Amino acid sequence: MIIRGADVSRSVTETADVCVVGSGAAGAILACELAERGHRVVLLEKGGYHPKEDFNQKEEDMIPMLYKSSGLQFTIPTGIAVAQGSCVGGSTVVNDAVCFRAPDVVLGWWADLHKVEDIGPDALKRHYEKVEERISVSEVQPYELNKNNLVLKRGAEKLGWASAPNLRNCKTCRQCGLCQIGCSYGTKQSMLETYIPDALAIQGDPVTLYADAEADSVVRSGSRVTGVKATIAGREGRKYGLSVEAKLVIVSAGTVASSALLLQSGLNVNGQVGEGVAIHPSPAMVGDFQEEINGNQGIPMAYHCHEFSVLTTRKPGYMLEAIFMAPYQFSLPLPGFEYEHKQLMSRYDHYALIGSLLQDESVGKVSLGGPLGAILEYQLTPGDSKLMAEGMKSAARVLFAAGATKVITSHRKTTVLHSEDDLHIIDERGVSPGTMSIGSGHPQGGNRMGGAGQKSVVDSYSKVHGFDNLFVCDASVFPTSLGVNPQLTVMALAARLAEHVGENWRRYSGVP
Amino acid sequence: MLLGALVVAVFWAYSALLYLNVIYFPWPLPHWYGGTDWMLNSGLPLGLARSATTDVSAVVVFASYPVWFYLGTELGLAGHRLAAAQRLKERDRIIGELVSTTFPEGGAIPPGAGQVGTAAVVGSLLTKIPPLYEDALTLLLFVFDSRFFVLAFAGKWKRFVDLKGGTGPGSEKQKYMRAWQSNPYLSGVAEVLRIAVSYGYYTRPQVYKLIDYSGPMTPDLPPWYDQGPVGAKP
Numbered sequence: 001m002i003i004r005g006a007d008v009s010r011s012v013t014e015t016a017d018v019c020v021v022g023s024g025a026a027g028a029i030l031a032c033e034l035a036e037r038g039h040r041v042v043l044l045e046k047g048g049y050h051p052k053e054d055f056n057q058k059e060e061d062m063i064p065m066l067y068k069s070s071g072l073q074f075t076i077p078t079g080i081a082v083a084q085g086s087c088v089g090g091s092t093v094v095n096d097a098v099c100f101r102a103p104d105v106v107l108g109w110w111a112d113l114h115k116v117e118d119i120g121p122d123a124l125k126r127h128y129e130k131v132e133e134r135i136s137v138s139e140v141q142p143y144e145l146n147k148n149n150l151v152l153k154r155g156a157e158k159l160g161w162a163s164a165p166n167l168r169n170c171k172t173c174r175q176c177g178l179c180q181i182g183c184s185y186g187t188k189q190s191m192l193e194t195y196i197p198d199a200l201a202i203q204g205d206p207v208t209l210y211a212d213a214e215a216d217s218v219v220r221s222g223s224r225v226t227g228v229k230a231t232i233a234g235r236e237g238r239k240y241g242l243s244v245e246a247k248l249v250i251v252s253a254g255t256v257a258s259s260a261l262l263l264q265s266g267l268n269v270n271g272q273v274g275e276g277v278a279i280h281p282s283p284a285m286v287g288d289f290q291e292e293i294n295g296n297q298g299i300p301m302a303y304h305c306h307e308f309s310v311l312t313t314r315k316p317g318y319m320l321e322a323i324f325m326a327p328y329q330f331s332l333p334l335p336g337f338e339y340e341h342k343q344l345m346s347r348y349d350h351y352a353l354i355g356s357l358l359q360d361e362s363v364g365k366v367s368l369g370g371p372l373g374a375i376l377e378y379q380l381t382p383g384d385s386k387l388m389a390e391g392m393k394s395a396a397r398v399l400f401a402a403g404a405t406k407v408i409t410s411h412r413k414t415t416v417l418h419s420e421d422d423l424h425i426i427d428e429r430g431v432s433p434g435t436m437s438i439g440s441g442h443p444q445g446g447n448r449m450g451g452a453g454q455k456s457v458v459d460s461y462s463k464v465h466g467f468d469n470l471f472v473c474d475a476s477v478f479p480t481s482l483g484v485n486p487q488l489t490v491m492a493l494a495a496r497l498a499e500h501v502g503e504n505w506r507r508y509s510g511v512p
Numbered sequence: 513m514l515l516g517a518l519v520v521a522v523f524w525a526y527s528a529l530l531y532l533n534v535i536y537f538p539w540p541l542p543h544w545y546g547g548t549d550w551m552l553n554s555g556l557p558l559g560l561a562r563s564a565t566t567d568v569s570a571v572v573v574f575a576s577y578p579v580w581f582y583l584g585t586e587l588g589l590a591g592h593r594l595a596a597a598q599r600l601k602e603r604d605r606i607i608g609e610l611v612s613t614t615f616p617e618g619g620a621i622p623p624g625a626g627q628v629g630t631a632a633v634v635g636s637l638l639t640k641i642p643p644l645y646e647d648a649l650t651l652l653l654f655v656f657d658s659r660f661f662v663l664a665f666a667g668k669w670k671r672f673v674d675l676k677g678g679t680g681p682g683s684e685k686q687k688y689m690r691a692w693q694s695n696p697y698l699s700g701v702a703e704v705l706r707i708a709v710s711y712g713y714y715t716r717p718q719v720y721k722l723i724d725y726s727g728p729m730t731p732d733l734p735p736w737y738d739q740g741p742v743g744a745k746p
Contacts, residue, residue: 057728060633064640072616072641072707079700081707143738176734184730223705237552297736306564327725328714332707338679338686339619345714346620348723373644412693434696437703443597 003087004049005212008234011241014208016042017509018501019213019228019246021261024090026474026494027093028102028132028191029254032199033498035206039505042208042244043199044230046253047087051192055182059328062181066094073256075279075364075378075440078433081332081377082279083441084254088211089192091254095441096301097168097188097325099137100484100494101128115451115480117460124182125313127492128500134198135189135491144175146298152322155304157400161307168302171486177296180325208465211244217265218249218470222509224228225249225470226354247467247502247509248500250462252494254475259366260374262447262464262472269466271302272457277312278481279366279378280357280442281433282351283392283409284323284333286408287399294349295324300383308394310483316359316392319484320398323355333410333437340414354398354441356391359483361385362445376443377510378430389431410437423475442486444475454479456462461500462493469508474498516585520578527551527577531570603638603650606657607631609673610614610705613685615713621722630712637711649708652701656692663690669737 017039020027031043050065063068068086075082085091107124131137139236145153154162169189179188186193199207213234214468219226228249230242251258259274267273305320306312324330334344364378380388396407398416409415411429429435440458447464450456457464464470473494475486482489503506508511520610533547549552550729552570553562558568608631625631638646655661659671666688668675675684680708713719722725726734 013555055730057730058715060711063711065638069645070637070641071711072645072704074700074704078705081703174733175737177728185733292724294724296733296738327720327723328711331710331714337614337689337706342619342621345723348725364517412699419555434699 001207002200003083003293005350006235008232008240009238009244010240012232013243014042014245016040016208016246018042018250019044019244019247020250020252021228022046022090022251022253022474023088023196023209023476024085024191024252024254025092025289025490026090026497027250028089028195028199029491029494030250030252030473030493030498031207031209032195032202033495034201034501035202037502037505038206040206041199042210042246044113044215044228044242044244045088045209045365046257047085047090047209047211049088049209050093050182052182052184052247055176055184057176057178057181057184057504059181059326061330065109066182073376074435075433076378076379080279080281080378080433080438080440082256082438082443083229084256084443088209089190091441092190093182093192094180095190095485095487097170097190097484098301098304098321098407099132099135099167099169099488101502102489103310103483105310106480106483110449110479114385114449114454114456115460116449116479117451119449119460124489124492124496128488131488131491132169132493135194136171137167137169137488139167139298140302141166144173144299145302146175147297148176148324149299149301149303149322151293151404152305152354152398154318155402156305156320157398158468159397161305161398162308162312163303163305164477166304166321167301168299169317170273173299175298176191177298177300178326178330179300179325182510183490185402187439193496201307205296208467210242215251215253215261216252216268218261218311220265220267223466224468243374247511248472249288250473250497250501252472254473254474255446256376257364258445258472258474258476263366263374265370266496267464267467267470269325269464270457272339272455274366275376275446275455276362276448276479277366277443277445278360278362278374278478279364279376279440279444280283280481280486281360281380281384281388281438281440282355282357283388283431283436283438284408285354285356285399286334286394287354287396287402288347288406288408289350289352289404292349293352295352296330296348297327300324305398309357316361316387316481316483318359318387318394320358320391320395321355321357322353324353326467332440335410335414342413344408352399352404356388356395356397357442357483357485358388358391359481360387362448362480364443364445366446385431389426392426392431392451396423396426411435412437442475442482444478444482444486445480447472447476448479449477450479462497463508469510473499517580520581523577524574527570527574530689597672602657603653604631604635606653607709610656610675611652611709611712613677613683613689614706614709615680618679621719623716623718623722624632624732625709625713628713629718630709630716632712633715634708634712637708640678650706652704656705662688665695
């Protein structure tokens with residue numbers, strides 16, 4: 001059963017076995033799988049419920065509807081735009097459907113350095129496989145690569161760099177190029193098309209999904225939690241209270257919101273909540289080609305180059321990913337304003353774009369220090385800046401190798417490279433958020449997973465240290481930056497937790 | 513309503529006790545005057561002492577308290593609404609000048625911000641973000657517009673909206689905006705404004721056409737959709 005804010009005209013009290021906060025990559029799976037195991041679940045989502053019929057492919061309407069803070073979420077003081085979904089289905093509704101399993105070496109770091117148990121590739125394999133089957137993960141076929149993706153393929157192959165088509169969670173993709181503003185054809189197998197409807201179709205109606213319901217606090221009683229207090233944006237703009245009494249609470253609201261909820265609930269028992277945030281900062285490099293590229297026509301993210309990523313080098317690096325966006329989002333990394341920016345944007349159909357996803361150090365922090373509530377403090381370390389500069393140069397080399405006549409960097413001061421001989425200009429301009437427009441779509445960390453004695457918030461199975469029945473499951477539990485697109489790993493961790501909770505229900509729920 | 517009734521009740525009780533000289537003024541603080549000294553029966557200025565007439569008058573005066581409270585509250589709210597309306601009007605003016613400086617008429621994409629309704633779209637965006645974010649962005653716009661910052665970065669004791677506009681090197685507005693973008697401490701803030709303003713321009717259908725962006729196509733399939741060699745089309 002779905003209850004939207006507009007359906008509510010009084011305060012409500014619910015009783016459930018499990019209350020899950022957040023309906024994204026983790027929350028939807030947890031709700032569905034725990035309900036399939038016979039538990040009654042109340043699922044809370046701050047954003048609205050918007051089926052695919054609501055997606056009109058207009059940035060003007062979709063960005064405020066589907067993105068957290070209408071896309072205006074920034075790091076402090078660096079001003080990096082951090083995109084997160086805020087709707088039923090979470091970021092899976094607005095991402096590019098790219099699926100990577102966690103690199104083996106990263107899982108090794110989590111096990112060896114952070115003492116996380118049962119986290120290796122073999123331990124996660126069956127969870128990955130289960131999720132991949134349900135969300136229809138498959139490799140992009142050669143005929144599905146548009147010119148923007150082929151630029152990366154051609155350039156990487158010329159340079160002899162390792163590259164491959166992406167795996168995506170999509171069925172019979174219509175190639176409209178608008179994954180980032182909701183799939184109006186319903187072919188992207190986001191949570192909205194898979195686990196959410198599955199959960200709502202379970203016989204006996206064990207799942208109640210509240211949309212427009214923002215969790216205010218987790219209610220504590222000693223070492224146990226007893227439920228969640230929330231506020232529903234109800235009918236005629238009025239706010240109503242929602243009190244959920246539950247035997248077990250799982251916070252899956254995403255990095256930033258999950259840490260913020262624990263902090264505002266006074267549950268930062270070991271002082272680690274909010275610490276260790278990474279964001280995969282990703283500067284864009286735009287190649288200008290004589291021929292039309294029409295990068296918006298076709299799958300935006302279908303190909304990657306992993307020559308310098310942790311997948312190949314087994315150390316922190318960067319991944320080059322072809323990506324394209326509709327005009328507003330595309331305009332953001334282009335420098336300048338007035339006629340200069342118009343001149344640059346007038347070549348929209350001749351551009352190819354490569355993003356360089358940086359596997360950054362986890363030095364960010366979520367706190368409640370500001371008048372805006374939760375804030376995300378973040379800086380690039382000197383090591384990050386150096387690696388980012390290398391990533392930008394590699395992206396430029398790929399673009400030139402593929403035939404670009406010039407490459408525009410995302411420095412705020414217009415910086416145009418005309419050949420590989422100009423790569424030194426990147427260093428001269430400086431690589432930092434103060435001099436560049438940098439985007440991020442993968443905040444992670446803040447409630448890090450770790451064994452005893454580690455700087456962590458949750459244990460190896462996502463249970464919050466010091467509590468018997470409180471869990472966090474989303475990208476915020478990553479102990480380090482993942483280095484690849486994170487949604488599939490979030491989903492696998494959710495499937496793993498659902499199984500674990502199901503098998504240990506009596507222990508966690510306190511029910512004899 | 514409950515709070516209002518409570519306030520009136522407190523005033524009634526306090527006034528009645530003063531009138532009856534049960535408590536002193538300003539009870540429970542130190543004793544300055546007797547209870548009646550501030551009331552109708554103080555003897556000043558008409559020499560009125562307590563009588564049946566003053567008792568009736570006092571009841572009438574006390575009964576009128578809710579009216580005065582109501583009128584006072586309404587007056588205060590009206591002032592607040594007036595100030596809020598003025599603030600919104602000024603905010604819209606700043607947005608209007610900001611977008612027309614960022615996207616003037618002419619150039620490779622000819623329509624200016626004014627011709628595609630950019631200011632209205634940015635204004636509507638502000639109503640769609642959380643109220644605290646809207647307040648913060650509004651404050652940011654006023655800071656950007658303030659004489660102090662314009663003096664510091666453009667050398668003029670003027671608001672941004674009053675700077676000389678136009679295009680080219682003679683534009684004071686452009687000089688000021690460039691100063692924000694190149695300042696390491698303000699560039700992050702300038703980035704926030706740039707993103708908000710770009711939303712109002714590059715989401716417009718008139719602009720889409722001029723950059724050969726195919727725009728929304730749902731519920732139709734994209735014209736370039738290729739079912740591929742293995743027949744991906746259902």
